Structures are given as structure tokens and as C-alpha cells.
Amino acid sequence: MNLLLPTKKRNGREGLQDYRNRKGYEGWRLARDQEPGKTVQAIVDSGLRGRGGAAFPAGRKWQLLSQKATKTRFLVVNGGEDEPGSFKDRYLMEHYPHLVLEGAFIAAFALDVGQIFLYVNESFDASQRSLKEALEELATSGLLDGLEIKLDFFSAPQDYVAGEDTAALEVLEGKPPIPRKKPPYPVESGYQGCPTVVHNVETLANVPLIVREGPESYRNIGTPDSPGTMLFYLNEEFEHPGVYELPFGTPLRYLVEVLGGGLKGGKGIKAILPGGPSTAFLPGELLDVGLEPKALVEAGSILGCGNVRLIPEEACMVEVTLEIAEFFARESCGKCPQCSMETNAFVTILKKIQAGEGDSAMLEQIENVANFSRGKGDCGLIHMAAAPVLSAVQHFPADFEAHLEGRGCP
Amino acid sequence: MATEEKTLILVCQNSDCKLKGSEEIMVRLQEAFADNEGIEVCPYMCFGTCERAPNIVIYPQRQWYSDVDASDLPEIVEALQNGSRVERICDQVDEGARDFIYTLLDVGIY
Numbered sequence: 001m002n003l004l005l006p007t008k009k010r011n012g013r014e015g016l017q018d019y020r021n022r023k024g025y026e027g028w029r030l031a032r033d034q035e036p037g038k039t040v041q042a043i044v045d046s047g048l049r050g051r052g053g054a055a056f057p058a059g060r061k062w063q064l065l066s067q068k069a070t071k072t073r074f075l076v077v078n079g080g081e082d083e084p085g086s087f088k089d090r091y092l093m094e095h096y097p098h099l100v101l102e103g104a105f106i107a108a109f110a111l112d113v114g115q116i117f118l119y120v121n122e123s124f125d126a127s128q129r130s131l132k133e134a135l136e137e138l139a140t141s142g143l144l145d146g147l148e149i150k151l152d153f154f155s156a157p158q159d160y161v162a163g164e165d166t167a168a169l170e171v172l173e174g175k176p177p178i179p180r181k182k183p184p185y186p187v188e189s190g191y192q193g194c195p196t197v198v199h200n201v202e203t204l205a206n207v208p209l210i211v212r213e214g215p216e217s218y219r220n221i222g223t224p225d226s227p228g229t230m231l232f233y234l235n236e237e238f239e240h241p242g243v244y245e246l247p248f249g250t251p252l253r254y255l256v257e258v259l260g261g262g263l264k265g266g267k268g269i270k271a272i273l274p275g276g277p278s279t280a281f282l283p284g285e286l287l288d289v290g291l292e293p294k295a296l297v298e299a300g301s302i303l304g305c306g307n308v309r310l311i312p313e314e315a316c317m318v319e320v321t322l323e324i325a326e327f328f329a330r331e332s333c334g335k336c337p338q339c340s341m342e343t344n345a346f347v348t349i350l351k352k353i354q355a356g357e358g359d360s361a362m363l364e365q366i367e368n369v370a371n372f373s374r375g376k377g378d379c380g381l382i383h384m385a386a387a388p389v390l391s392a393v394q395h396f397p398a399d400f401e402a403h404l405e406g407r408g409c410p
Numbered sequence: 411m412a413t414e415e416k417t418l419i420l421v422c423q424n425s426d427c428k429l430k431g432s433e434e435i436m437v438r439l440q441e442a443f444a445d446n447e448g449i450e451v452c453p454y455m456c457f458g459t460c461e462r463a464p465n466i467v468i469y470p471q472r473q474w475y476s477d478v479d480a481s482d483l484p485e486i487v488e489a490l491q492n493g494s495r496v497e498r499i500c501d502q503v504d505e506g507a508r509d510f511i512y513t514l515l516d517v518g519i520y
Binding site: 334337338340341342344345347348349352357358359361362364365368369372 | 424425426455456457458459460461510513514517518519520
């Protein structure tokens with residue numbers, strides 16, 4: 001079931017008229033005509049969760065911002081999408097820019113925000129072009145008449161941490177993308193120390209629908225804990241790669257087998273990486289887990305940003321895990337000592353295991369490194385780097401043993 | 411134990427230590443011990459005590475030098491040759507962090 005996207009996929013950008021033909025900007029019209037507090041309450045009641053990975057209740061951010069006495073407030077539309085292999089935000093911005101913009105304008109109006117930042121990955125040329133064209137259409141449509149909200153584009157660096165909300169704020173202030181220590185959270189002290197809401201692109205794309213159809217209607221889809229739908233991305237390793245919209249709670253099997261057609265060549269599945277490289281591996285047989293934050297946590301991982309990857313049966317988990325560990329060591333910004341130590345230690349340990357130089361005592365140190373680092377660091381990267389390594393050791397010990405015994409990849 | 415016969419001088423080469431001159435420190439130590447087969451000077455990934463950069467660990471002696479300056483090197487070299495240590499810059503970082511790194515070194519992670 002699609003809530004955000006039309007059933008028939010399109011190749012180009014959805015223009016203003018096509019968008020209005022499917023009730024586009026009706027939510028915006030309603031939001032302008034009603035008390036802002038009513039719009040905020042609708043988002044709270046909808047149970048909308050952030051789609052960037054943390055699944056934080058969006059309404060909670062709105063409530064906190066609404067309570068601020070400071071009238072200089074900002075909204076950041078986070079289109080950094082630096083998670084490797086993630087494609088959904090880019091897909092929305094490229095093909096459905098009005099959906100994103102309507103959500104942003106509703107949020108800005110309801111929260112009395114004076115300035116919106118469109119923070120878009122510097123490599124997403126088509127997304128930037130599409131959003132700019134959509135804004136040009138809006139400018140002559142009369143839909144924004146009388147509105148005093150400034151909107152600025154900002155190119156987001158391609159560094160992994162640049163998509164983190166406080167790192168984005170640093171970039172907007174002209175500084176390198178280095179995450180800030182939290183608290184204070186951006187709603188307390190964000191851009192230039194002012195209350196700021198940072199929302200992922202997909203999160204905002206849900207806002208028009210909630211305002212237009214009402215939160216009760218929205219809650220009829222998905223699960224009680226996570227209402228609505230989410231966009232999932234299947235990469236080129238699938239028979240049918242692409243972006244798919246599904247209600248929360250849909251079994252993973254439906255996404256990867258029915259929609260995705262399974263892995264190319266009918267390969268079997270060894271492991272599941274449910275939400276990008278920062279999530280824990282699950283054994284391949286857990287295909288019936290529901291695509292929903294709570295269910296994934298109970299299974300031992302997280303939903304993340306919906307970038308589903310399957311590891312084929314012939315893959316060696318030491319190799320796959322080392323590749324991810326090297327990514328995090330490379331992308332750690334270097335601000336927090338424990339993160340530098342942890343990410344580099346994982347690479348060193350995994351390389352030694354890969355080369356058959358280690359023993360079981362070395363393997364045990366993976367957990368010690370993760371425990372030593374847990375709870376430290378200013379952002380989530382320190383935790384993200386540990387999840388795939390710990391889960392690989394837990395679920396696929398035979399692969400590690402093969403290397404430790406000098407037999408190489410299983 | 412990482413090695414039975416050799417003393418390792420591990421010089422951190424992560425960003426903070428490098429910014430404060432750890433590359434030059436490593437080169438100078440390598441030159442100082444070039445003819446000593448019992449001592450090997452190696453780069454280390456990161457000790458996690460970047461606030462006290464540059465950091466050097468001598469193992470298995472378990473000597474941890476922090477805030478090392480190039481001007482400290484003659485003293486460190488002499489102390490190592492004499493079997494002593496430079497107390498004023500030794501073991502200044504958190505004991506938990508030191509123990510943790512020594513545990514990694516004990517199983518050969520360096």
C-alpha cells in the first residue's frame with residue numbers, strides 16, 4: 001500500500017499540476033487556515049517517527065520547539081543521505097520534490113520557523129535541480145503568497161557524519177562536519193544557538209498526508225508503535241532493485257522475495273543487514289521479521305534507514321565485516337578518542353583474523369573494545385561501528401573460526 | 411605476550427598525534443634504534459587518549475609516554491637503554507585506558 005508515492009512509478013520529476021491532481025498542497029492549505037497548535041497536535045497524534053535511522057517521534061520535536069520562547073527558529077530539511085547504498089531521500093527529492101517541500105512548508109508554518117535550510121548532498125545534482133524547479137513552479141502558483149519564510153539551499157558534504165543532525169548544523173554555520181556533544185539537542189540550541197528542528201527528507205514527506213487526512217487515518221496503516229509506511233531500498237544485487245513503499249510491520253520476506261525477486265541468480269541468503277552498514281547482521285533465516293523498529297530490535301538489530309542488504313550464501317562474513325569496519329574507521333571524524341581507537345581496533349583485529357594470525361583470545365577482544373567504547377563519543381558512530389562487528393561474530397562463528405584455523409574463507 | 415624477545419615502541423599515528431608531530435617522533439626513534447635488533451619502532455592505530463597526544467607506548471615494559479615533544483626523545487632513548495623511565499611524562503593518562511590497551515597488546519593486537 002502506497003501513501004506517499006503514486007502506485008505507478010515515474011521516471012521524471014512530478015510537476016506541480018500532477019502533484020495537485022493527487023491532493024498535493026491541500027495539507028498546506030489546511031495548515032495555513034488552522035491554528036498552528038492543531039497542526040502540531042496532528043503530528044503528535046499521528047505517531048510519526050523519524051525516517052533517518054533513529055526513529056525518534058517527530059511530534060516530540062515539534063512539541064519541544066513549540067514550547068520555546070525564542071522566536072528565531074529554524075528548520076533543516078536533511079537530504080544529506082550519506083549512508084552508503086541508501087537512495088530513498090534522493091529518490092523523493094528527484095521525483096517528488098513537491099511532497100518534500102509541502103511537508104517542509106507545513107512544518108515551518110506550524111512551528112513559526114523563519115528560515116528553512118534545504119541541506120542536500122553536494123553530489124545529488126538531479127535532486128538539487130528538481131527542488132529548484134519545483135520552487136520556481138511554486139513561486140508563480142500563488143500557493144506561497146503572503147508567506148514570510150526564507151528558504152536557502154545548502155550543499156551537504158559527502159562525509160558520512162555530515163548527515164548527523166548536529167554536524168549538519170556545523171556545516172550550515174560554515175564549519176567542518178563535526179558532530180556536537182548532545183545535549184543540548186538542536187531543538188534547544190541548534191543553528192546559531194537558536195531552536196532548530198532537523199528532519200530527514202522522508203519524515204517531512206509524511207507531513208502533508210497526516211495534515212490532510214488526519215492522524216487517525218494515518219494510524220490505520222502500519223503498526224501501533226510505528227504508524228504509516230516507509231520507503232525501502234533494494235540495491236543492484238536484487239533481481240528487481242529499486243525504492244519500495246511498504247506499511248511498517250510488513251514481513252521482510254515480502255519485500256525481498258515478492259517485490260525484489262530475491263538475489264540475482266537465485267542465490268541463497270546468509271545474512272541480513274536490515275538498515276545499512278550501521279545495523280547489526282541477522283541470520284538469513286529471519287526473513288519473516290516485520291519491517292518495524294520494535295520488531296527489528298527484538299530480533300537483535302534495528303530498522304535504520306530502510307536500506308536493506310542481503311549477504312549471499314557464498315560470502316565470507318569476515319570479509320564483509322572488515323569492509324564495513326574499514327568504512328567506519330575511514331569516516332570517523334577523529335574528534336572523539338574512543339571512536340578513533342575503537343574503529344581502528346576493529347580493523348586491526350579483523351585484518352589479523354583474516355590473515356589467520358589471530359586466536360580465540362583476539363576474537364574475544366572485539367567485545368571488550370565495544371564495551372570499552374560504549375556510551376562514549378559525541379555522536380552515534382561509535383555505536384554504529386560496533387553493531388555489525390559484534391553481530392557477525394555472534395551469528396557466524398564458523399567463518400571466523402575458519403580464518404583463525406588458517407583455512408581462509410569458508 | 412606480543413613478543414618474547416623484542417621491545418616494541420608503538421607510536422600513535424592517528425590524526426591528533428600526527429598533528430602534534432608523531433610522524434617525526436617515529437622517524438627519529440627509528441633512527442635512534444636502527445642498529446638495535448632488540449627494539450622495533452612501529453606505528454600504532456590509536457590509543458584512544460588523543461587529548462594527551464602525541465602518545466608512545468613501550469611494550470612489554472608497559473611505559474606510556476604522553477604529551478611527548480621531540481625534545482623529550484633523547485631522555486626516552488637513554489632511559490630505555492638504561493632500563494629506566496622518564497617519570498615526568500610517563501603514565502599520565504587514565505589507568506583504565508592504559509590497562510585496556512595493554513590487554514589488546516597482550517593478545518597481539520597492534
